[in-house]
Structures are given as C-alpha cells and as structure tokens.
Amino acid sequence: MAPRVKFKTDGKYEDGILLMKNAETDILQQAMSGSRSAFGKLVELHQEKVLYLAYDLMGDWDDAKDAAQETFIRAFQKLSRFEGKSRFSSWLYRITVNLCMDIHRKRKRQATDALDAETEENLPDLKENGSAFRENTLEYTELKGEIDAALTTVSINQRTAVVLKFFHELSVREIADIMECSESTVRIHLFRAMKRLKETLREVA
Amino acid sequence: MDRKTLEKQMKLYLNGEMSEPEKVAFENLLADMEIAVEDLPEMHRTARALHTRRRPSPPPELLQNYQQELKTSFADPPLYLRWQKRMAELWRALVIQPSPALRFAEVAFLMILGIYVGRSLLQTPDVVVVEDSYNNSGMFYPNLRGVSEANRDQIREMLFGSEQLLLEIINTGDDEDFDEVEWELNRELADELLKIVVPMQQRAIQLNHPETLRFLSKMEIFLYDMANMESEEVAEALPFLKELVLETSLHLEVRRLMDFYKEETPADLSV
Numbered sequence: 280m281a282p283r284v285k286f287k288t289d290g291k292y293e294d295g296i297l298l299m300k301n302a303e304t305d306i307l308q309q310a311m312s313g314s315r316s317a318f319g320k321l322v323e324l325h326q327e328k329v330l331y332l333a334y335d336l337m338g339d340w341d342d343a344k345d346a347a348q349e350t351f352i353r354a355f356q357k358l359s360r361f362e363g364k365s366r367f368s369s370w371l372y373r374i375t376v377n378l379c380m381d382i383h384r385k386r387k388r389q390a391t392d393a394l395d396a397e398t399e400e401n402l403p404d405l406k407e408n409g410s411a412f413r414e415n416t417l418e419y420t421e422l423k424g425e426i427d428a429a430l431t432t433v434s435i436n437q438r439t440a441v442v443l444k445f446f447h448e449l450s451v452r453e454i455a456d457i458m459e460c461s462e463s464t465v466r467i468h469l470f471r472a473m474k475r476l477k478e479t480l481r482e483v484a
Numbered sequence: 485m486d487r488k489t490l491e492k493q494m495k496l497y498l499n500g501e502m503s504e505p506e507k508v509a510f511e512n513l514l515a516d517m518e519i520a521v522e523d524l525p526e527m528h529r530t531a532r533a534l535h536t537r538r539r540p541s542p543p544p545e546l547l548q549n550y551q552q553e554l555k556t557s558f559a560d561p562p563l564y565l566r567w568q569k570r571m572a573e574l575w576r577a578l579v580i581q582p583s584p585a586l587r588f589a590e591v592a593f594l595m596i597l598g599i600y601v602g603r604s605l606l607q608t609p610d611v612v613v614v615e616d617s618y619n620n621s622g623m624f625y626p627n628l629r630g631v632s633e634a635n636r637d638q639i640r641e642m643l644f645g646s647e648q649l650l651l652e653i654i655n656t657g658d659d660e661d662f663d664e665v666e667w668e669l670n671r672e673l674a675d676e677l678l679k680i681v682v683p684m685q686q687r688a689i690q691l692n693h694p695e696t697l698r699f700l701s702k703m704e705i706f707l708y709d710m711a712n713m714e715s716e717e718v719a720e721a722l723p724f725l726k727e728l729v730l731e732t733s734l735h736l737e738v739r740r741l742m743d744f745y746k747e748e749t750p751a752d753l754s755v
Binding site for chain 1: 494495498499501526527530531533534535537539540542543546547549550551553554555557558559560561
C-alpha cells in the first residue's frame, strides 16, 4: 500500500486533493522549464475561473474575455517569477485583479465624467427592478442583476474584495495575498463595501 | 465593549470568520445592544444576497471562442520554431550574455587563436624544393608559394641589376672607346648591388635554393672588383672581366634565375 502523503496548502494539510495537486505541481514544473504545452494544460484547468473573475470585476463578457486571455499571456511571460509561495491559482488571480484594476483606472481617467453619468443613470433602473429586496419576504436568488449593478457603485478595491470573498469564496488571507495588502485592509474594504451595498440595495427596495 | 471592538467583531461575524460558539455569543451580545441590532439584519441580508448570487453564464459562442483561442495560443509550436528558439537561446548563452566563466574561456580561446595565427603569418614558411620537371635543366626550383611579393621583388631587382652589368661588359668591344661617364654609372650600380647582396644571400638560404646562393657568391666577387676599380684601370681590366663573365657563364645563369623568379614559376604551377 502506497504511503499516504500529506500536501501542504496555505498552511493547512489537505490529503483529499493530493493527487490533483501533485499532478498540477508536475505540470507547473514542466511549464516553468519552458514547455508551452504544459502551460496549455494549466490554462485548461484555470481558464473558466479566470474568465468568471474577470467578468465579476469588469462586468462585461467581451472585456472579461480579453482580460482573461491577457492574464494567461502575462502569466506565461512571468512564469519564471512564480516562487510557489502561494497557490498557482492565487497567483493567476493576482494577475487578473491587477490587470482589471489597470484597465478600470485607465478608463476612469479617460472618461471620468461619462462613467459618473452612467452610474447615476443606473440607479433609477435599480430602483425600478429592486422589488425583490424586501424585508422578510426576500427572494435572494432573484437579486443577481441588482447586486451586479450595485457593485458598480463601490470602489474597484472594495468591489474586488467583495467579488473574491462572496463570489469566489476565498478567505480574507487569500484575498490579502491576491490584492497584495494586509488582512486588516481587506476587512476594511469588505466592511465599507457592505455598508455601501446595504445603502444602495435599500434604495432599490 | 467599546465601539472599535464591536465593529471588529461585527466584521468577523459578517465575513463568516467566527466559530459557532463565538457566533452565538456575539448574537447574544448584539441582542442586548439596540443600535447594533438595528443594522445587523440588513447587513446580514446583504451578505446572504451576495453569497447566493447566481453565477452568470457567458454567451456560449464567446466561451467557445475564448477556449479555442487559448488552446491555439498555448499549443506546441512547430518543430522548426522550437529549433529556432533553441538556437536563439544558445546564441544568447554563448555570445550575447555568456556566463563569466564562459566569457573567460572565450577570451582565452580567442587569444590563443590570435597568437597561433599571428605566429603563422610572421614565420617564413618552409620552402619545398621541387625538381625541375619543366625544362629538364637539372636545377631545382624553389617553391615560392607563401613567399611574399616584396621578397620576390627584392630578388628580381638584384637579378635584373646583375644582368644589366654583365651584358654591359660582354657587349663592350675590345677596340671600343671607353666612356668614362658610362662606366661611372656602372660602378655606382655595382656598389648598390654589393650593399644588398648579403641580405639576398640570407633570403636564398631561407628559400633553401643552392643555385641562387651559388650565383650570388660568384656575383659578389665580381661586384666587389667593379665597385673598387679606378677609372684609369678600367680600360686595362675590361677584357679580363669580359673573359671572367664568359668563363663562368654568369650572364646565362642570371637569365635562368630570372625565369625562376617570374610571377609564376614552373614549380608554382606544378603544386
């Protein structure tokens, strides 16, 4: 019987995903030694998660597709810099988040006024469609559109923290690692975002 | 509990980072605090709403294109491109950015190569003497391949001057009037040739050509006599010099040697 080896992931020992993780580590090592096809396998493993994250941050599928593709290209170019201190998926998320933040900042700089006007215009629509958010009789699953729209009213950092926490179910520690800030900062982003979202959704209701 | 601690606890509670006993304790605490309890249900609902948000699906065509484009981007490149990349990496490692040890080795190799090539160029090549199969004269031709053009010119100059002097003596008739000016010019020429006869002998030794060396030795005596002859002695000595040239056949020998040192000797052609 083969010995049961434990695989350390972010300080926790998980043996249930040992085989999958080991396989990914092997592929990662091949990719780091320059194998393009090995990196292609890693892309296959993570392409959907990265696309969804980019969508959650950008709010548009075409933009998300471009950002996700750029993420993998950058990851391949910078693969030698991956030190293995965090999970590969976290590293990919970090690239995606940075990329989306860059795009967001660029767009904001280019058309700050236009973006503000658009946000203002979205709020009345929110109010019209926000009947689902009512005390005691809430149908939370119907809130998809309203939540996505409400997320555009918070800052990009707060939005990133919320998206990673609630949509991608990462721990605060992982979010801090991805956003390259302290855990306290992540908590502050989350708390402020929650307060803001609460206000926005109350207006909708 | 102060406000800061309360907010901190609330963040942990809303982020779902509390254990079950902590959660119950906190909820009990909130129940006693009117203000916090007012905010909490709405925050709680917001958090639940975020947690239960349905994941949107991308348009199928977009997803398909996205997956296909990524697959194409990271597929293995063709064999020739892989080789091209490897050669580029090798070139970079050897030439553009070599390691210090490799750079040292390259410099050392280039220095050794430079010394070897430099020495080869400076050294006089060994002369291969080839038997004359061109005119069956029994003489040996020096193989002049590798002998510089400047060295050949020096030998040709020596031979040309020698022939000029020898023909002058032979062609002067016994009853001819002696021209003092013309003889002075011949004497100067003999003097000039006498100065370069020693270097020419060394060159002949280097070329390992006994015929040239022998001719130069005979010519040296002749030139010495001519260069040191006084004007009044010339008329008397001329018949003896003429006889000497004819006896030793120096005028024929010089002609033959001049043929050897033409731009392309028979020996050169035969190699």
